[in-house]
Amino acid sequence: MHILITGAAGMIGRKLTARLVAAGGIGGRAIEALTLLDVVEPAAPAGFGGRVVTRAADLSADGEPARAVAERPDLIFHLAAIVSGEAEADFDKGYRINLDGTRMLFDAIRHLSADGYRPRMVFTSSIAVFGAPFPPAIGDDFALTPLTSYGTQKAIDELLLADYSRRGFMDGIGIRLPTICIRPGAPNKAASGFFSGILREPLAGQEAVLPVDEDVRHWHASPRAAVGFLMHGAEIDLAPLGARRSLSMPGLSATVGEQIAALRRVAGDRAASLIRRVPDPTVAAIVAGWPRNFDPQRALALGFRAETSFDEIIRVHIEDELGGRLPS
Amino acid sequence: MHILITGAAGMIGRKLTARLVAAGGIGGRAIEALTLLDVVEPAAPAGFGGRVVTRAADLSADGEPARAVAERPDLIFHLAAIVSGEAEADFDKGYRINLDGTRMLFDAIRHLSADGYRPRMVFTSSIAVFGAPFPPAIGDDFALTPLTSYGTQKAIDELLLADYSRRGFMDGIGIRLPTICIRPGAPNKAASGFFSGILREPLAGQEAVLPVDEDVRHWHASPRAAVGFLMHGAEIDLAPLGARRSLSMPGLSATVGEQIAALRRVAGDRAASLIRRVPDPTVAAIVAGWPRNFDPQRALALGFRAETSFDEIIRVHIEDELGGRLPS
Numbered sequence: 117m118h119i120l121i122t123g124a125a126g127m128i129g130r131k132l133t134a135r136l137v138a139a140g141g142i143g144g145r146a147i148e149a150l151t152l153l154d155v156v157e158p159a160a161p162a163g164f165g166g167r168v169v170t171r172a173a174d175l176s177a178d179g180e181p182a183r184a185v186a187e188r189p190d191l192i193f194h195l196a197a198i199v200s201g202e203a204e205a206d207f208d209k210g211y212r213i214n215l216d217g218t219r220m221l222f223d224a225i226r227h228l229s230a231d232g233y234r235p236r237m238v239f240t241s242s243i244a245v246f247g248a249p250f251p252p253a254i255g256d257d258f259a260l261t262p263l264t265s266y267g268t269q270k271a272i273d274e275l276l277l278a279d280y281s282r283r284g285f286m287d288g289i290g291i292r293l294p295t296i297c298i299r300p301g302a303p304n305k306a307a308s309g310f311f312s313g314i315l316r317e318p319l320a321g322q323e324a325v326l327p328v329d330e331d332v333r334h335w336h337a338s339p340r341a342a343v344g345f346l347m348h349g350a351e352i353d354l355a356p357l358g359a360r361r362s363l364s365m366p367g368l369s370a371t372v373g374e375q376i377a378a379l380r381r382v383a384g385d386r387a388a389s390l391i392r393r394v395p396d397p398t399v400a401a402i403v404a405g406w407p408r409n410f411d412p413q414r415a416l417a418l419g420f421r422a423e424t425s426f427d428e429i430i431r432v433h434i435e436d437e438l439g440g441r442l443p444s
Numbered sequence: 445m446h447i448l449i450t451g452a453a454g455m456i457g458r459k460l461t462a463r464l465v466a467a468g469g470i471g472g473r474a475i476e477a478l479t480l481l482d483v484v485e486p487a488a489p490a491g492f493g494g495r496v497v498t499r500a501a502d503l504s505a506d507g508e509p510a511r512a513v514a515e516r517p518d519l520i521f522h523l524a525a526i527v528s529g530e531a532e533a534d535f536d537k538g539y540r541i542n543l544d545g546t547r548m549l550f551d552a553i554r555h556l557s558a559d560g561y562r563p564r565m566v567f568t569s570s571i572a573v574f575g576a577p578f579p580p581a582i583g584d585d586f587a588l589t590p591l592t593s594y595g596t597q598k599a600i601d602e603l604l605l606a607d608y609s610r611r612g613f614m615d616g617i618g619i620r621l622p623t624i625c626i627r628p629g630a631p632n633k634a635a636s637g638f639f640s641g642i643l644r645e646p647l648a649g650q651e652a653v654l655p656v657d658e659d660v661r662h663w664h665a666s667p668r669a670a671v672g673f674l675m676h677g678a679e680i681d682l683a684p685l686g687a688r689r690s691l692s693m694p695g696l697s698a699t700v701g702e703q704i705a706a707l708r709r710v711a712g713d714r715a716a717s718l719i720r721r722v723p724d725p726t727v728a729a730i731v732a733g734w735p736r737n738f739d740p741q742r743a744l745a746l747g748f749r750a751e752t753s754f755d756e757i758i759r760v761h762i763e764d765e766l767g768g769r770l771p772s
Contacts, residue, residue: 226535258585259584275600
């Protein structure tokens with residue numbers, strides 16, 4: 117089979133590519149070709165014997181979506197997006213990339229549907245489609261109430277995914293990712309960055325800043341779990357979804373205090389002592405509008421699984437990013 | 445104040461214009477100018493002393509949205525849309541008019557926001573944003589789950605309205621209209637047409653066809669109530685809406701059997717006997733996916749009101765369409 121990944125140079129895109137290559141196939145079919153697109157040219161994966169195309173492409177540019185699907189990939193992972201902070205800072209760019217780019221990709225597929233083309237589309241949405249006030253746990257029927265332009269764009273994409281699937285242009289599933297924790301790499305300026313930072317930096321022997329209270333609760337899953345969601349969404353029968361094509365994924369609802377307690381158990385008091393409390397009311401106000409807990413019954417019934425403790429999330433990071441051991 | 449109405453030549457647009465002209469003002473401010481747009485040029489209203497512009501305009505054509513708001517109307521009623529059946533039959537036209545046209549109008553307003561322009565935007569959405577399966581009564585937090593392209597387009601417009609309002613480009617409210625009953629005029633081919641037809645035709649001494657069972661339940665409001673929703677949405681303080689800018693309107697949940705019983709009470713057995721039962725499984729299947737009942741607490745708390753019996757809905761039709769009396 118031929119797989120297209122948009123946003124393939126991003127953190128999830130690279131991990132997904134590596135997992136697919138390691139698996140060699142998906143859904144019982146061997147992977148013969150990979151097309152990897154991003155705004156910067158993705159690296160070709162090591163150890164893949166099939167055909168690989170890597171290309172820098174802006175899916176919101178005329179002609180690019182048609183080119184992306186011209187070879188009729190059987191399976192498309194559509195990860196390409198600009199992040200929440202940038203979509204909020206640059207209104208036009210956010211709508212152009214996150215809404216128009218996705219719609220143009222979907223339309224390029226639709227324009228091939230007359231000859232029977234109908235790919236599996238695995239679309240990454242986000243819990244940013246939800247905004248406070250919430251029930252104690254957000255159920256599968258809760259309204260999408262985004263409080264950011266990014267969340268709005270993802271919610272619109274979910275509606276398009278459902279309508280284009282209902283029309284038979286694609287067989288789509290929207291995967292609402294929890295906040296990814298522990299996000300590897302350097303600290304960034306995202307308001308959510310501290311959720312990863314307060315674990316990642318101490319695990320590497322570095323100081324980290326905590327801008328909110330320890331009772332702040334949020335919804336997490338590891339990068340490994342996120343890639344697992346995408347793989348699972350590519351393999352399962354989507355008929356049980358009916359017309360409701362997007363799912364809140366399982367995750368772990370935990371407070372910052374619970375994160376720190378897990379850090380202490382896994383890496384000791386010295387690691388936990390590297391967290392500096394520097395309250396930031398701006399960050400606290402943003403985080404107050406974010407989801408804290410879900411009741412993702414549909415995804416659980418379909419076999420999606422995430423971590424069930426922060427100890428496990430930390431161990432996943434140590435295994436996947438730190439070579440299996442803490443720096444001494 | 446200056447009021448712009450898009451879709452002004454439609455049934456609701458004409459009634460809204462007449463009501464505004466009769467009132468002379470809205471929200472305590474006199475109406476000095478009216479701009480009436482539609483794909484066919486709307487008629488100028490009788491008895492209005494202010495300035496009137498009527499124009500045929502396609503809001504999805506380049507430059508038209510900017511032209512529509514160039515004079516910075518204080519209040520905009522955005523009713524323009526193509527109907528559900530046409531949006532389903534013509535995919536491209538539906539998205540062009542119902543999504544792109546609305547987004548282009550919103551963007552034209554946004555581009556004027558730098559100088560402080562921020563109009564009240566009253567947008568007509570629809571209960572078509574909801575599709576089965578449902579709870580017994582659809583609450584204000586229930587997810588938008590459209591089963592048509594029309595419902596998808598309206599749901600997307602609602603998301604844009606909320607984001608553009610949150611950003612401060614407009615002060616928007618989305619009004620999810622119930623099915624309008626009794627819709628005046630000639631029978632049409634809409635799947636929902638029989639809900640009005642089984643009352644309107646017998647009240648005019650004509651036969652009507654009922655394609656579904658009498659236990660089919662649906663959600664109704666009169667044209668007069670619909671115009672009342674739009675007027676009320678233009679006047680009230682929208683701060684209580686917070687970021688959730690669209691509201692399911694009050695209405696009347698009634699079965700077809702209850703409609704017919706009311707017809708019998710108001711117009712007698714002879715009128716009721718004009719209904720011919722001709723089951724149509726296609727129509728029955730479509731209607732099975734439609735909302736039956738709502739619990740519109742937010743709208744009720746904000747003072748929106750609809751009819752509370754079908755006798756009342758029938759009397760409104762007799763008063764507003766039949767000169768106050770039944771044909772003898």
